[in-house]
Amino acid sequence: xxxxxxxxxxxxxxxxxxxxxxxxxxxxxxxxxxxxxxxxxxxxxxxxxxxxxxxxxxxxxxxxxxxxxxxxxxxxxxxxxxxxxxxxxxxxxxxxxxxxxxxxxxxxxxxxxxxxxxxxxxxxxxxxxxxxxxxxxxxxxxxxxxxxxxxxxxxxxxxxxxxxxxxxx
Numbered sequence: 001x002x003x004x005x006x007x008x009x010x011x012x013x014x015x016x017x018x019x020x021x022x023x024x025x026x027x028x029x030x031x032x033x034x035x036x037x038x039x040x041x042x043x044x045x046x047x048x049x050x051x052x053x054x055x056x057x058x059x060x061x062x063x064x065x066x067x068x069x070x071x072x073x074x075x076x077x078x079x080x081x082x083x084x085x086x087x088x089x090x091x092x093x094x095x096x097x098x099x100x101x102x103x104x105x106x107x108x109x110x111x112x113x114x115x116x117x118x119x120x121x122x123x124x125x126x127x128x129x130x131x132x133x134x135x136x137x138x139x140x141x142x143x144x145x146x147x148x149x150x151x152x153x154x155x156x157x158x159x160x161x162x163x164x165x166x167x168x169x
Contacts, residue, residue: 006049006056007065013042014068017075036078043076046086055089057098066093070103080114087111105150109135121147122155125162132166134159 001009020035027035046069049056056069073086087107093099109119118138125134137143143155152158 001053003060006053007061009045010056010061010065010068010072013045014071017042017071039075039078042072043079043082046072046076047079047082050086050089055086055093055099057093057096059098066099067103070100070107074103074107074110077110077114080111083107083114084111100151101149102151105147105152121150121152122158123152125159128166132163 016038020031020038023031049069056065058066061069070090073083073090076083076086087104090099090104090107094101094104105121106123109121109123112119113124113135118136119134120138122134122137122140122143125132127133147153147155147158
């Protein structure tokens with residue numbers, strides 16, 4: 001697979017990923033199963049890519065392709081070991097300046113939350129409406145410092161943005 005073909009496939013898979021997540025209102029069982037099927041398929045496919053080629057780098061697949069790869073990894077919740085493997089591969093790409101430090105922060109939090117550990121960057125929330133809140137955060141006094149190091153804005157701004165999206169639903 002050429003880099004251009006890989007980029008195209010990453011973008012196609014990201015589009016499917018986002019399409020199923022944009023549905024408003026309650027999902028039917030069939031719609032929810034479709035969501036899970038898309039995530040499983042994307043996770044298995046990305047695992048094969050990473051095993052054969054390594055993490056899709058910005059210089060190979062462009063910023064949008066690298067963003068798509070991260071999104072597929074972010075939604076690999078049903079396969080915690082693969083998600084941790086993706087985290088490691090993405091971390092190596094960040095060290096080479098070939099991936100986004102912010103994306104690594106989001107994936108770090110996702111891996112931690114899925115393992116029952118407090119998150120570092122405050123990117124992961126749970127619930128809806130009045131129950132909408134961040135998953136537990138390690139050392140909250142240094143949260144904005146860690147977020148800044150990862151290229152993320154202040155937590156209060158991020159939280160307000162997420163709450164406004166939640167209110168629109």
